[in-house]
Amino acid sequence: MPRYAMVIDQSRCIGCMACVVSCKRENDVPPEHYRTRVLEMVQGNFPDLTTEMRSELCNHCDNAPCVNICPTGASHHEEDGTVQIDRDKCVGCKACITSCPYNARHINEEHGYADKCSFCQQRLAEGKKPACVATCIGGSRIFGDLDDPNSEVSKILRKTSHRVLGKSIGTGPNVYYINQYPKRA
Amino acid sequence: MAFSRRNFLKYAAMSAGGTVLADTPFISAEARAKAEGGNVKYVPTSCEMCFWKCGAVAKVVDGKVVKLEGNPYHPQSRGKLCARGQAGIGQLYDEDRLKHPMIIDGARGEGKYRKASWDEALDYVAKKMKAIAEKYGPESLAMMSHGSPGDYFTNVLKAMGSRNIAFPSFAQCKGIRDVAWELTYGHKPGTSCERVDLENSRVIVLFGTHLGENMHNSQNQEFAEAVGRGAKIICVDPRYSTAASKSSFWLPIKPGTDTALLLTWINIVISEGLYDKEYVEKYTVGFDEVKDAVKEYTPEWAAQETELPMRQIVESVRELCRYAPNVVVHPGRHYSWYGNDTQRARAVAILNALLGTWGRKGGMWLPAKAKFSGFNDAAPEYPPASKPPLIKGDFPFAGGEGVTQALRDATITGNPYPIKAWIVAGTNLMKALPDQRLTRKAIDNLDLLVAVDLFPTETVMLADVILPECTYLERHDGLFKISTREAGVAIRQPAVEPMYETKPAWWIGSELCKKLGLEQYAAKDNWEGRMRRQAKAWGIDYDQLSKHTGYVSIPGSEKPYITEDNQPVFGTFSEKIELYSEELEGEGFDPVPKYEPIEHPEKDMFRLIYGRSPVHTFSRTVNTQWLWELEKENEVWLNKKEADRLGVKNGQYIVLENQDGVRCNKVKAKVTERIRHDCVYMVHGFGHNAPGLTRANQSGADDQQLITKYIEDPITGGTGMRVNFVKIIKEA
Numbered sequence: 019m020p021r022y023a024m025v026i027d028q029s030r031c032i033g034c035m036a037c038v039v040s041c042k043r044e045n046d047v048p049p050e051h052y053r054t055r056v057l058e059m060v061q062g063n064f065p066d067l068t069t070e071m072r073s074e075l076c077n078h079c080d081n082a083p084c085v086n087i088c089p090t091g092a093s094h095h096e097e098d099g100t101v102q103i104d105r106d107k108c109v110g111c112k113a114c115i116t117s118c119p120y121n122a123r124h125i126n127e128e129h130g131y132a133d134k135c136s137f138c139q140q141r142l143a144e145g146k147k148p149a150c151v152a153t154c155i156g157g158s159r160i161f162g163d164l165d166d167p168n169s170e171v172s173k174i175l176r177k178t179s180h181r182v183l184g185k186s187i188g189t190g191p192n193v194y195y196i197n198q199y200p201k202r203a
Numbered sequence: 204m205a206f207s208r209r210n211f212l213k214y215a216a217m218s219a220g221g222t223v224l225a226d227t228p229f230i231s232a233e234a235r236a237k238a239e240g241g242n243v244k245y246v247p248t249s250c251e252m253c254f255w256k257c258g259a260v261a262k263v264v265d266g267k268v269v270k271l272e273g274n275p276y277h278p279q280s281r282g283k284l285c286a287r288g289q290a291g292i293g294q295l296y297d298e299d300r301l302k303h304p305m306i307i308d309g310a311r312g313e314g315k316y317r318k319a320s321w322d323e324a325l326d327y328v329a330k331k332m333k334a335i336a337e338k339y340g341p342e343s344l345a346m347m348s349h350g351s352p353g354d355y356f357t358n359v360l361k362a363m364g365s366r367n368i369a370f371p372s373f374a375q376c377k378g379i380r381d382v383a384w385e386l387t388y389g390h391k392p393g394t395s396c397e398r399v400d401l402e403n404s405r406v407i408v409l410f411g412t413h414l415g416e417n418m419h420n421s422q423n424q425e426f427a428e429a430v431g432r433g434a435k436i437i438c439v440d441p442r443y444s445t446a447a448s449k450s451s452f453w454l455p456i457k458p459g460t461d462t463a464l465l466l467t468w469i470n471i472v473i474s475e476g477l478y479d480k481e482y483v484e485k486y487t488v489g490f491d492e493v494k495d496a497v498k499e500y501t502p503e504w505a506a507q508e509t510e511l512p513m514r515q516i517v518e519s520v521r522e523l524c525r526y527a528p529n530v531v532v533h534p535g536r537h538y539s540w541y542g543n544d545t546q547r548a549r550a551v552a553i554l555n556a557l558l559g560t561w562g563r564k565g566g567m568w569l570p571a572k573a574k575f576s577g578f579n580d581a582a583p584e585y586p587p588a589s590k591p592p593l594i595k596g597d598f599p600f601a602g603g604e605g606v607t608q609a610l611r612d613a614t615i616t617g618n619p620y621p622i623k624a625w626i627v628a629g630t631n632l633m634k635a636l637p638d639q640r641l642t643r644k645a646i647d648n649l650d651l652l653v654a655v656d657l658f659p660t661e662t663v664m665l666a667d668v669i670l671p672e673c674t675y676l677e678r679h680d681g682l683f684k685i686s687t688r689e690a691g692v693a694i695r696q697p698a699v700e701p702m703y704e705t706k707p708a709w710w711i712g713s714e715l716c717k718k719l720g721l722e723q724y725a726a727k728d729n730w731e732g733r734m735r736r737q738a739k740a741w742g743i744d745y746d747q748l749s750k751h752t753g754y755v756s757i758p759g760s761e762k763p764y765i766t767e768d769n770q771p772v773f774g775t776f777s778e779k780i781e782l783y784s785e786e787l788e789g790e791g792f793d794p795v796p797k798y799e800p801i802e803h804p805e806k807d808m809f810r811l812i813y814g815r816s817p818v819h820t821f822s823r824t825v826n827t828q829w830l831w832e833l834e835k836e837n838e839v840w841l842n843k844k845e846a847d848r849l850g851v852k853n854g855q856y857i858v859l860e861n862q863d864g865v866r867c868n869k870v871k872a873k874v875t876e877r878i879r880h881d882c883v884y885m886v887h888g889f890g891h892n893a894p895g896l897t898r899a900n901q902s903g904a905d906d907q908q909l910i911t912k913y914i915e916d917p918i919t920g921g922t923g924m925r926v927n928f929v930k931i932i933k934e935a
Contacts, residue, residue: 030431032415032423033445034817039286039829043270049832060443064842064876065455069448153273153283155420156427 020163021099021192022078022137024151025171025180028197030158031071033058037150037159044138044149051124053135054150070197073159075150076101076122076135077183080190084114084123093132099164099192102139105131119184120191137161164192231751232260247274247753249683249695251675252287252294252827253820254350255279255419256395256683258754259288261676261698268292268676268698277754278421278687279395285418286818286830293828294674295702299897300657301671302703311647314664314894321706321714328668329718331651332363335623341365342590343623345610349635351680351695352628352655352672355712360626361585362716362724366592367622369605371635379538379921382600383548386784388561389774390570392534392552394686399533400763401425401434403565405526408437410461410551411540412533415445418817421687435526437519439464441812442840442884443877452519457510458810458882458925459541459801465550466798467505468520470497472557477524479559486771487556489783489795496795508800527558529565542914542923545600546796549784553796556780562771568763569771573690578740580733583723590620598920599790606920607636608913614645624651628708629672633661634822634888634905637913637924655708658826659895671705678707679730682737685754689761692741694734694748792918801926803881807849808928809841810882811861813906822888825899836903838873840884841931846874849931856935859883859904862928863911869935870904883929 033056041047041054054075061068078101084093085101092107093114108131115123115132123134138148146152151161162169175194182191232245244263249256250271258277262270271291275282304324309315319327335343341364346356348370357368372378381391392398401407402425414426426446430436436450439461447453456464472478473494483490506513523530532555538544560566593613594605601609614622625646636642646652646665654666663669672678680695701707713726726733738745743755762769775781788794804810816837818830825831839859841851851857853874860866868890878884889903914923 027431029449030427032427032449032817034415034418034423035286035833036284036289036817038833039289039818040284042829043289043292049828058445060448060875060877062876064844064879065443065453067443067448067453067876069443069445071445071448153285153289155283155285155418155423157424157431158427 019097019165021165022142023099023162023164023171023192023194024075024137024148025160025174025194025196026073027158027160027174028071028073028195030156031056031073032156033071034155036153036155037073040149040153041135044141045136047133048126048128051126051133053122053133072195073150074120074122074183075193077120077189077191077193078137079192081188083117083119083189087113087117089113098142100137100139102136103132103134105129108132119187119189232753233750244698246696246698247694247749247751248698249675249680249693249753250280250284250288250291251350251695252291252824253418255421256685256693257284257288257420258693259284259291260753263698266699268295273420274753276752277685277693278689278691279685280420281424283420283424285420285423286833287418287820287824287827288420290824290827290829291674291676293830294657294824295676295699297658297826297828299659299826299895300674300703300705301659301663301669302705303671304704305669307667311667312665316669321704324668324670325711325714325718328651328653328670329715331667332624332719335650336363339621339623340589342367342588342592343621344626345369345614345622345624346626346628347371347607347610347630347632348628349630352708354681355708356626356628356655358724359712359715359719359721362721363719364586364589366588367594367610368592369594369607369610371607371630371632373602373604374606374608374919374921375539375635375637375924376537378602378604379544379916379919380534380536380548382602382919383545384534384552385774386600386786387549387552387556387775387781389778392567396422396687397534397536398567398570399425399531400565400568401531402428404429404434404529404531405565406435406437406523406530408439408523408530408532409446410439410465410533410535412535413440413444413446413814415449416817417536417815435522437523441879441882442814444814452515452522454509454511454515454519455879457508457803457879458812459803460509462543462547462550462796463500463505463508463798464511464516465547465554466497466500466796467502467516469493469550469554469557470500471502471517471520472524472554473497475521477521477527478557479528482528482559483557486561486773487780487782488777489781492783493553493795496797500798508798524558528560528563530558531555531560531566532558539916539921540923540925541801542916542926543799543801544916544921544923545918546793546799550796553782556782561780562763562765564764568688569765569769571686571688571690571757571760572762573757573760575684575741578737580727580736593619593622596920598915598918600918601920607632608641608915608922609920611636611641611645614648615641623649624653625649626653626655627662627666628655631656631660631662631822633665634907637907637910637922639908640911655711659893660822661891661893664893664895670711671703672708672711673701673705677701677705679709679734680707681730682734682741682743682748688763689756691754691756691760692738692743692748693754696731696749787918790918804928808862808930809845810925811859811906811909811927811929812882812884812925813887814884816886819886819888822891825889825891825902826896828898831898834886835898836871837886837889838871839904840873840875840878842878842880843874843876845880846872849933851931851933855933858932858935859909859929860932861909861911865909865911866932867904867908868901
């Protein structure tokens with residue numbers, strides 16, 4: 019069984035939002051809600067500035083607060099390590115939304131269930147990469163199986179220093195960030 | 204849609220490696236649909252959410268387009284689509300679309316129309332056109348366009364005997380650049396795309412080119428690839444753009460002084476002996492003249508003029524030379540900035556030549572080599588122009604695409620002859636041309652304005668007759684020649700039937716020909732029949748294009764780099780790169796670019812500069828659901844210190860007033876460290892004043908409204924539009 023993870027090479031992200039729209043279309047995400055977003059964070063004073071482009075999505079945590087808190091078992095881990103939501107079991111209590119430190123979830127108001135990034139479970143079943151990865155113009159989003167030492171994610175994590183968001187909270191995220199700011203002269 | 208294990212295996216076996224998580228979604232659109240079964244269809248076609256013409260594949264289920272993805276075979280998309288491309292479905296199913304022909308039923312601008320049948324609307328247009336041609340001569344009919352519909356109405360106009368045809372893409376955009384490079388190299392710096400070999404570049408220089416925000420798919424893929432593997436970016440921009448955030452050198456130049464920096468760089472490259480001596484010797488003429496002409500442009504002087512640190516000016520160009528020739532100074536695209544723009548483009552072209560980038564890896568690849576036989580579907584010759592067209596204005600080097608504002612001027616003055624009808628196809632002239640007051644004045648002088656478009660834009664709602672075109676997902680267009688590193692041919696074909704009573708532009712143009720008694724110029728049967736004959740004439744397998752891959756390449760056409768047996772061909776008089784231009788000299792212009800200072804804003808006034816958002820194409824996409832959701836309104840970028848001084852808070856709504864007292868809609872202030880103190884910036888295309896665009900109407904500000912001043916480039920007629928100064932009115 020694979021163990022899925024995403025690596026985000028922030029240096030390659032050009033902030034074009036192709037991932038965001040692709041996700042909305044693939045997963046029919048309702049208006050004004052998103053399963054993924056791209057933040058552009060600029061620091062410094064003119065002209066000494068740096069930017070962090072940060073794609074954010076569900077971290078599919080190993081120790082997922084949303085799974086731990088879900089009263090009905092709707093939020094659960096799949097064998098492939100991903101966190102998924104069984105919509106039939108979800109009662110829309112929003113406990114998961116408040117527990118998620120990554121602000122990755124929303125309520126689908128039309129149907130009443132909680133929703134979030136699934137790593138495009140339906141595409142994985144077809145042997146395709148998640149929609150955001152498939153269309154990432156900058157090649158910034160990289161996806162694969164951590165248990166396969168030859169997968170692109172395993173290889174890049176072996177040779178590049180990386181981090182996860184909110185490491186100290188102990189959620190064990192499966193979205194990794196690599197970043198190499200160009201040195202400014 | 205169920206995807207059984209059995210089908211999956213079938214699909215996996217078809218795809219290149221058959222591996223799980225393969226990126227290649229199909230070998231053949233038809234085979235892929237068959238493998239999935241059910242009511243699924245995959246249609247390879249060409250995107251038109253912008254004009255990069257990416258290959259797209261539409262997934263159609265039960266007659267509805269449900270998904271668009273990038274065509275992996277097409278070199279402009281490489282399996283990916285940008286935000287706009289993904290959102291094309293939003294354009295197709297937008298409730299605000301023009302749905303049926305309409306004829307004006309009130310005064311111009313009142314917005315009162317009556318519904319008409321196609322027959323009635325086309326009769327009306329044809330009768331008026333004939334009457335105008337009879338009274339004023341065929342030359343009084345003009346056409347302005349952007350994108351594919353222009354082809355079909357160019358045909359109508361030429362058949363009538365008029366050549367007054369112009370495209371804003373020339374004088375309001377990239378025509379200036381193209382002319383400068385043609386003067387220097389005898390070639391444009393690209394057709395389908397700029398011929399920049401970014402994926403192999405070691406240093407990339409960007410003058411205002413805001414890749415990332417200016418979302419041209421394949422070029423951005425290559426830019427990110429370059430950044431990812433550590434290429435150095437030198438970004439010259441008064442604004443800390445996305446591209447600047449990836450740069451090793453960000454040069455926040457004083458707006459309007461780019462040519463000072465370029466000429467100084469040329470001086471440094473020559474005086475420090477950093478140029479490619481062998482290349483210059485072999486392929487260029489006029490080196491000594493350039494050497495003498497740039498001597499006066501010293502780094503000390505440039506530092507003062509550009510307000511950049513001298514050290515940065517010198518070090519950045521040395522870094523550039525260190526990696527030459529595997530470097531490129533990007534030729535740029537939108538070039539109508541300050542009114543002396545041909546010479547800026549010439550300086551970029553000359554610098555590239557000195558570094559030897561043309562035909563070098565990581566520089567600019569050589570044009571693909573492919574010959575397509577002529578094809579006009581056995582249509583007769585056009586009658587000669589009734590009178591010489593006015594599309595070149597007084598500009599000796601204006602290109603064949605024409606100078607739009609020259610037609611506008613003649614429409615207003617009636618000199619040297621009256622222009623009384625405009626067909627406007629696929630362009631919102633009120634937003635494309637500077638000084639909307641003049642555009643409106645010209646329109647008010649017309650006896651007939653015909654708009655062919657998708658949406659009720661400002662310009663469309665001034666028309667006498669509105670002819671609703673169908674979207675790119677509902678129509679055939681001619682086969683596209685795609686010129687990237689290789690030459691190829693791509694198709695646009697309908698994924699679904701046209702909705703409402705909309706029609707493809709080819710049909711509208713063809714029916715109009717028939718109504719005008721010009722049957723011989725109408726389509727012979729239908730457009731697909733024509734495309735099949737075109738494919739045959741070009742030796743292309745039409746079925747391969749339409750059913751399977753959507754794109755075919757021309758074998759052996761890719762010859763990107765200079766080798767002993769692949770020498771560059773320069774289409775100049777000297778057959779070399781003309782560093783010194785006798786052509787320009789012959790018309791009384793500087794044969795080597797000179798720096799001409801421009802006017803700068805007084806205290807409390809800011810130069811208005813503008814640019815693009817990656818999720819919008821000009822003013823065309825603001826109303827598109829998912830794109831509007833991501834960016835509903837634009838913001839004015841204002842330097843933090845200036846904002847503090849003026850008491851403007853981030854997120855506060857303000858109004859801008861320009862030097863002519865013209866004010867824009869209220870617009871949000873983005874108070875930021877990311878821009879110089881002497882200019883403000885906004886994304887172009889917002890601030891619609893078009894109630895029929897229910898989402899986009901009145902959101903954000905329209906930069907073009909504030910661009911009442913423009914300076915014409917004397918060489919090409921390009922309209923410098925970054926010459927307007929605004930003050931900030933806090934009470935919105």
